[in-house]
Amino acid sequence: MEHNISINYPEKLAFSLKMENVEFAKEIKIISMVKLYELGKISSGFASKILELSRIDFLELLKKYNVSYFNKGLENELINDYNNA
Numbered sequence: 001m002e003h004n005i006s007i008n009y010p011e012k013l014a015f016s017l018k019m020e021n022v023e024f025a026k027e028i029k030i031i032s033m034v035k036l037y038e039l040g041k042i043s044s045g046f047a048s049k050i051l052e053l054s055r056i057d058f059l060e061l062l063k064k065y066n067v068s069y070f071n072k073g074l075e076n077e078l079i080n081d082y083n084n085a
Contacts, residue, residue: 030061038067 014024048058
């Protein structure tokens, strides 16, 4: 079962980003999946399914948004392990 989300935004917003409405809607979907992943709310596998990408393509996409593919807890744990080695 799928649900739709409707977002009201000024007409100028997509135009100011030099995007067509369809492209802007796709960008909002991508950004929301990236942010939910970054917050640890969804897995990379789930995000990739929603975006109809391979998991590897989704992980590569994270670079564009400056999001680490490590979740924050794991990233901090790895840094602590490295510093304590």
